[in-house]
Amino acid sequence: MNGGYMGKILWVDLTVNEFREEAIPAEIYEKYLSGTGLAAWLLSERIPTGADPLGPENILAFVSGLLTGTGSLFTGRWMVAGKSPLTGGWGDANCGGTLSPAIKRCGFDGIFFTGVSEKPVYLLIDHGRPELKDAGHLWGKDTAETEEYLIAESGGHARVAVIGPAGENLSLISGICNDRGRIAARSGLGAVMGSKRLKAMVLNGKKRIPVYQRAEVQRLSRQCNKWVQLQPPFISGPMAAYVGTIMRILPTQMAMEGMVYKILLKKWGTVSMNQMSVEIGDAPVMNWKGSNRDWGIRKSLSVNPDAFKSREKVKYHCYSCPLGCGGVCVTKGPYGDVHKPEYESVLALGGLCMNGDLESIFTMNEMLNRAGMDTISAGGTIAFAMECYEQGILTREDLDGLDLTWGNAAAMITLVEKMIKREGVGDLLADGSLAAARKIGKGAESYAVHAGGQELPMHDGRNDPGFNVHYYVEAAPGRHTIGAQLYYEMFQLWKRVSGLPRPPLFYHKDRKYVADEEKAVMAAACSRFMNVANGAGLCMFGLFLGAARIPAFAWLNAATGWRRTPEEYMAIGAAIQTLKQSFNIKHGVEPRSFQVVDRVVGRPPQNRGANKGRTMDIEKMRSDYWRQCGWDPKTGHPDGEVTPSRPSH
Amino acid sequence: MRSSPFKGEVGGGWANLTEQYFIPGPQRGYDMSYRITETCNGCGACVKLCPVGAITGEKKNLHLIDSLLCIDCGACGRICPVTAVKDSFGIVCERIKRNAWEKPQIDLKTCMPCGICIETCPVNCLAFAEPVLLVRELHAYPFLKEDKRCIGCGFCASECPVHAITMSSPSVTD
Numbered sequence: 001m002n003g004g005y006m007g008k009i010l011w012v013d014l015t016v017n018e019f020r021e022e023a024i025p026a027e028i029y030e031k032y033l034s035g036t037g038l039a040a041w042l043l044s045e046r047i048p049t050g051a052d053p054l055g056p057e058n059i060l061a062f063v064s065g066l067l068t069g070t071g072s073l074f075t076g077r078w079m080v081a082g083k084s085p086l087t088g089g090w091g092d093a094n095c096g097g098t099l100s101p102a103i104k105r106c107g108f109d110g111i112f113f114t115g116v117s118e119k120p121v122y123l124l125i126d127h128g129r130p131e132l133k134d135a136g137h138l139w140g141k142d143t144a145e146t147e148e149y150l151i152a153e154s155g156g157h158a159r160v161a162v163i164g165p166a167g168e169n170l171s172l173i174s175g176i177c178n179d180r181g182r183i184a185a186r187s188g189l190g191a192v193m194g195s196k197r198l199k200a201m202v203l204n205g206k207k208r209i210p211v212y213q214r215a216e217v218q219r220l221s222r223q224c225n226k227w228v229q230l231q232p233p234f235i236s237g238p239m240a241a242y243v244g245t246i247m248r249i250l251p252t253q254m255a256m257e258g259m260v261y262k263i264l265l266k267k268w269g270t271v272s273m274n275q276m277s278v279e280i281g282d283a284p285v286m287n288w289k290g291s292n293r294d295w296g297i298r299k300s301l302s303v304n305p306d307a308f309k310s311r312e313k314v315k316y317h318c319y320s321c322p323l324g325c326g327g328v329c330v331t332k333g334p335y336g337d338v339h340k341p342e343y344e345s346v347l348a349l350g351g352l353c354m355n356g357d358l359e360s361i362f363t364m365n366e367m368l369n370r371a372g373m374d375t376i377s378a379g380g381t382i383a384f385a386m387e388c389y390e391q392g393i394l395t396r397e398d399l400d401g402l403d404l405t406w407g408n409a410a411a412m413i414t415l416v417e418k419m420i421k422r423e424g425v426g427d428l429l430a431d432g433s434l435a436a437a438r439k440i441g442k443g444a445e446s447y448a449v450h451a452g453g454q455e456l457p458m459h460d461g462r463n464d465p466g467f468n469v470h471y472y473v474e475a476a477p478g479r480h481t482i483g484a485q486l487y488y489e490m491f492q493l494w495k496r497v498s499g500l501p502r503p504p505l506f507y508h509k510d511r512k513y514v515a516d517e518e519k520a521v522m523a524a525a526c527s528r529f530m531n532v533a534n535g536a537g538l539c540m541f542g543l544f545l546g547a548a549r550i551p552a553f554a555w556l557n558a559a560t561g562w563r564r565t566p567e568e569y570m571a572i573g574a575a576i577q578t579l580k581q582s583f584n585i586k587h588g589v590e591p592r593s594f595q596v597v598d599r600v601v602g603r604p605p606q607n608r609g610a611n612k613g614r615t616m617d618i619e620k621m622r623s624d625y626w627r628q629c630g631w632d633p634k635t636g637h638p639d640g641e642v643t644p645s646r647p648s649h
Numbered sequence: 650m651r652s653s654p655f656k657g658e659v660g661g662g663w664a665n666l667t668e669q670y671f672i673p674g675p676q677r678g679y680d681m682s683y684r685i686t687e688t689c690n691g692c693g694a695c696v697k698l699c700p701v702g703a704i705t706g707e708k709k710n711l712h713l714i715d716s717l718l719c720i721d722c723g724a725c726g727r728i729c730p731v732t733a734v735k736d737s738f739g740i741v742c743e744r745i746k747r748n749a750w751e752k753p754q755i756d757l758k759t760c761m762p763c764g765i766c767i768e769t770c771p772v773n774c775l776a777f778a779e780p781v782l783l784v785r786e787l788h789a790y791p792f793l794k795e796d797k798r799c800i801g802c803g804f805c806a807s808e809c810p811v812h813a814i815t816m817s818s819p820s821v822t823d
């Protein structure tokens with residue numbers, strides 16, 4: 001009996017309205033797990049070289065995780081993958097909610113779309129029977145409205161993935177939503193779905209998910225849950241900011257313990273970091289040129305964690321999550337109850353644009369969720385436009401009369417609306433900052449803060465260089481959900497995987513900026529581990545508990561019946577990393593082409609604020625990382641065996 | 650020519666590779682299923698109850714369970730008035746009066762809550778409680794929202810990792 005996986009996937013050809021099931025051999029799961037590993041294997045093989053990301057040849061994959069539905073915890077994440085129209089190479093995005101078990105309950109580990117439909121359609125799977133239905137009447141509707149309609153129409157309990165107007169308008173920074181606004185936002189895959197004229201996917205599955213040893217998986221879950229429930233009474237939201245201040249002032253750094261972060265997450269969710277991050281120097285301010293000196297505790301007070309908590313009506317948990325970092329908040333505006341904004345969204349639409357207006361952040365966050373547009377990229381693009389305006393590169397006429405000064409919340413809301421509708425200047429900005437900068441010219445490109453075309457998330461690599469490494473080495477660049485020195489410390493992998501270094505409990509901060517071999521070992525370990533996690537459907541926040549408390553590897557063995565060592569799982573992670581890298585090379589995206597934005601690596605270093613004087617040798621760090629992966633340290637190309645078309649070295 | 654990754658129309662290595670992986674029809678993880686024996690009088694009681702529509706048959710004729718669809722919930726066995734259903738192990742199912750079917754009791758002190766039970770229920774009769782029924786912090790907890798629809802399969806109880814759910818028949822608890 002197979003355990004953990006359903007053993008097959010569904011192909012949907014939108015051009016000819018045809019379905020086909022494909023059995024996936026057990027060896028493939030053993031080699032690449034399920035989730036993005038499975039997708040990486042299939043997409044590498046089957047997207048032809050030179051395929052247009054917005055054309056019929058691109059494949060859009062919705063995949064569930066190997067551990068999803070097995071009784072394990074934190075395994076409710078679903079992933080989408082495809083060739084990214086934003087970066088031109090490997091694209092994936094990850095999202096929580098309730099869609100992941102629904103995919104498996106339809107009997108599949110993944111649903112893969114090819115072709116382009118002539119008219120807008122949605123996929124309905126009921127009792128295991130797939131069907132494409134007309135979505136003409138839903139085209140143009142927002143994600144929440146569409147989802148509610150489709151759930152009601154299909155009997156009241158379906159799980160739905162959907163794009164909004166942003167994806168329909170092929171905005172290259174659009175994503176795919178479920179559960180009323182939780183969004184797989186990155187890599188621009190909403191536009192891929194829009195290009196296929198696929199409005200939604202409606203799943204009504206009831207199949208059971210096979211597990212090799214359910215009792216053992218559950219026993220491990222009970223142990224893990226004890227750590228999650230350990231929750232001391234805690235300090236207030238604004239006080240949390242001062243912890244950041246102290247961390248900034250001290251010359252030494254303490255290795256971060258994930259339990260501390262877990263406690264914050266359980267109480268407030270990701271917004272717990274809003275102020276603290278600025279204080280430490282982790283959150284970029286004013287399109288990455290500012291610092292905590294421009295956005296001090298008093299200015300950011302309006303977005304302190306308690307400001308969100310006080311509006312929280314009920315906690316939101318993804319499937320199988322005992323923590324529940326999400327929340328449903330009450331707003332006075334037209335939207336009523338909305339998802340609690342995430343840290344990334346608050347900072348991207350807040351500090352990055354110098355906007356301290358809480359109400360406007362709630363509004364824009366909900367507008368973007370309903371439109372299906374990435375808040376990180378949208379915020380980054382607005383910040384870029386603000387700096388262009390400040391520099392005189394964009395004039396008031398260019399901006400349709402908007403006075404886009406730092407922190408002008410009303411102008412930001414109007415601009416978001418324009419971007420969603422692709423109206424006026426919104427059309428220029430709807431594809432992200434790099435695409436806009438290239439059209440604007442006049443040196444605008446130096447203000448676009450991106451990696452490989454994707455806006456950078458709200459973690460400053462000048463504070464933790466590990467973030468910068470992953471921004472520029474991952475096949476899907478510009479992502480904060482893979483690795484960092486901070487993450488490495490919290491994952492505590494050395495407790496399970498032999499040969500990985502244990503960071504000292506206290507160390508001098510300067511140590512972080514030394515580009516030595518150990519940093520590359522740590523970064524490669526993060527990439528590998530997160531590939532395993534994305535194959536299993538695990539949430540990164542769960543993994544922050546530390547490898548000794550969240551039994552990721554043991555769960556995998558119990559669910560599948562395999563007897564693998566953690567080192568063997570890490571090797572699988574490495575193989576997936578190589579698959580994705582080779583995908584980029586096959587599609588002509590050179591690893592070296594992810595041009596580093598000078599500002600991001602401290603060239604020149606900032607002259608004030610938390611990250612004052614900090615700079616790093618990103619080229620060496622990148623090259624060391626490639627060597628750790630067994631790739632060519634000069635080009636980042638995996639060796640001959642993986643890319644047969646290239647001579648090996 | 651339009652290329653399709655699963656038709657093998659396109660040249661290149663992968664096309665041939667894919668062909669060999671295709672199998673006709675669905676494949677399932679479990680090879681067990683409930684079965685209906687000759688005793689069946691074709692009353693159709695089970696057809697209405699089956700959460701996955703696995704049972705077919707003409708009125709007054711022998712009915713059939715599609716073993717590929719059956720999820721082993723046992724509802725047909727419990728409802729059948731002439732005990733014509735055998736479970737996956739070949740044991741004849743006992744008929745139980747509908748109002749005596751076991752229902753889940755959720756211990757909210759043990760519940761994490763993780764929502765696994767809600768997504769597991771084949772008839773979707775569990776849901777997160779409205780905020781009024783909250784017991785701890787701001788978390789919403791599962792409850793049996795549509796108890797009339799519950800088929801007493803016990804999947805929710807068996808999939809709850811922390812054993813927060815016990816199955817008991819109403820006569821015992823009431």
Ligand code: SF4
Pocket residue numbers: 074075076096097316317318319321322323324325326539540541542
């Ligand atoms: S920690 Fe948050 S994101 Fe992760 S599974 Fe739980 S609710 Fe979802």
Ligand code: SF4
Pocket residue numbers: 755759760761762763764765766767791808809810811812813814
């Ligand atoms: S599965 Fe168990 S712990 Fe999870 S929500 Fe249901 S009763 Fe609670």
Ligand code: SF4
Pocket residue numbers: 751752753769770771772773774775793798799800801802803804805806
């Ligand atoms: S026993 Fe549980 S899973 Fe089965 S129908 Fe009733 S509530 Fe749903």
